[in-house]
Amino acid sequence: MVVQRLPPRSGRPRPHWLRRQRALPDQGPLERALRMRDEFRRSQLSIAALFGFLGFQYSTWAARIPMLKSSLDLSAAEVGFLLLATGIGAAIAFPIVTFLMTRLGSRRLALLACLGLTLVLLSLAVVPNQPIALAVMLIDGVLVACLNVAMNAQGTALEVKYERNTMAKLHATFSGGIFVAALLASGVTAVTTNLLTHFVIGAAVLVALIVFASGGLLPTDLPTTEKQATEKQAKGKLTIPTGTIAWLAVAMVFGTVVEGAMNDWSALYLRDIIGAPAAVLPLGIAVVSATMLITRLFADARRAAWGDRQVVLAGATIAGTGLALALLIGGLVPTLIGFACVGLGMAAVTPCLYAAAAKQGPNALTLVATMGTLGLLAGPPAIGALTNATTLLYGMAAVALSAYLVTACTTQITWTKSPTTHPVPAPD
Template sequence: MRVFRVHDPFRRAQLAIAALFCSLGFQYATWAARVPAIKAHLGLSTAEVGLLLMATGVGAAVSFPLVAWLMRRIGSQRLALLSALGLALLLFALAAAPDYPVALLVMLADGVLVGGLNVSMNAQGAALEERYKRNAMARLHATFSAGSLAAALLASGMNALTSAVVAHFAVAAALLLLLLAYARSGLVAEEGAVAAAEQPATGTDGASTDTASTDTAQTDTDKRARKRARWTLPTRAVLWMCCAMAFGTVTEGAMNDWSALYLKDVAKASAELAPMGIAVVSCMMVLARIFADGWRSRWGDGPIVRVGSALAGVGLALALLSGGTVPALIGFACVGLGIAAVTPCVYVAAAAQGSDALTLVAAMGTTGLLGGPPVIGFIANAAGLVWGLGAVAACAIVVTVCATRISWPSRSGGTRAGVPAEVPAEPAPVLASEDRTAPVTEPAES
């Protein structure tokens, strides 16, 4: 196990949080890959399958009050671990569902757990960036895409070995539990836990602890905790973030679901070339997210979101107007490249507004990702697939407009992705030779 032992605290926490992102992408793609088998097992119609998929989006949307309460009560660490465990076990429930109503309930519960894990893991990613002053969120989201790719490869391999959904889901659940075990010990500590751990260091040497200073610091900590525990109405800036997140995830999800069908039915691509639409979008998103943290350090989150979403919308619109296979693939590449950094940047901006804002924005993101593709399908069914993907391009342009109304967090010091900031990542240890009698001044709250 020495291979997995990481001594750098930033890297250790980053890998642990990445395991959560990977597990969410892996679990989502695992059951999505077996939808045809579930449809055949339960004898469902196409409309019933659509409602089954919609149930996940509904569960994510209605999970907001519960997830917000749990974030305040148990924190992002525990919520992430409990949600990831529930998603792993839920695969067995879906495989064993005896009828359609039970399957609907399972998918509804899946949406609730996805909402919990989505909020908590992004809160962990934002806390990681805040503590170490280093960009990491985009690469964390890249592991989500990598998890989806790994799940697709596993589904292909399991289909070659056996058609039993239970066997496939059992292997997938075992892998998810391994990811959960790896993430368990490396997550970022809660703010309250950090304050409590550092509290004894605020005293003077030996047993002569400054009781008044300790009581004052504890009172301030309690006030901050009670402030976080109260529900606050979303501000106008948070509502703009919700709008950007919803339309951004609609763009991301719809391209994965409808690009292959567009190439086959509209662009008249061959059966071998049609799946390349998904491959182009996915590859460009993974590559962009790998490098996006460096772009964020150089140009800032706001310009990255504005330029990227505009590239996605304009590129896809021009591809639809041009027609043909090659323009379509170029347009899909523009979407993957441009939309990749939207969700990581919006999550960081929402986390700066507090846990309630992050929970609401994440709920909108999950709803858009899971509920957007069926809506695009309804448009395509009524007016044609060109108009359906045209609505996707319009969604990307809406993100550009929203991005101009969001207050993006500044990156002081110009830190680069993966490069330590000038300030120490960890509080410096107190040496025995240092004078520890000097009073400790706590920074004023903003």
């Protein structure tokens, strides 16, 4: 026990901070490890709250699209434009996010984006017409891009600081947020169809997540390397991404094309090509989503054992091969197994790509995240155009090819390891 001795008393009163000093125990290696483990857990849960926030916010308003359509008297085409506005907002947000990340840092940007998205959710409940709704959705897209970059920057900084892989678990929390919001939407709709009531309840959940997240977010981002320092000197100039950043961006496009296409086309494939009954159609997206969620919960251990490069190579290959074999064999059971291979293989691909991009600097992360949004936005329509020209079988074959293209891009990427910091020897 080490006792901090106080100086002898004099006529002047001691400062309040000195009066409160007490004996402090000596901190050995075990105590330091336990303290760092607690700090890691606190930050991990706070950052996970950001991922859960984004999934919950998106799923809350997406679940009430039919009600928005009715309340605003929109046609199917106008609903499509409404959804497209979000994608456009995210796609044009690159310079905005780059500027805000430089000025605010990921912690403040994430919290401000969360506050903005909460207001967006409440605004959607009271928008009077389509033009205002389009403006709100455009803002939603910009704020989603801000939060997407900021929370992935926080997740990567956490991995580097404590030398522990956690990005896959964080992305699993995003999927969990979507699931919880869908359950809440179902429960609220069973009681009342009032949109404002639902969104006020959703906003209350979002505020609780903001409060929880604010206590443990990391105050600083990854340190700027010598290579990234040139970004500050190139303000206002057009810079060409390095080869690694370009390949990361292309890989992210193809990776998100696979995820988005499976969400949009799996049920139609089961109906039109396999001839599955209506009751079985939801199993397509359910199989992909469930396997992806479960795999993300345990993928960080594989990242630690194999490294991100091998995880992406193996995952994209499993997804492409499983889906290709399912298309060749046909039948309901082989198809569902192939869909499960897609969820299993692609689960850790985008978390690894985000982590690799964040290590290249905030501009690289912003670019790669924007390209990911582009893949989600343009991928499913591109598959639809191919399907209209041929059949959905060829459209799904293009999805399998996209997974293989992720593998090809991965071989061209220079993967960096986390710098040596202070490891935390506690199990996950």
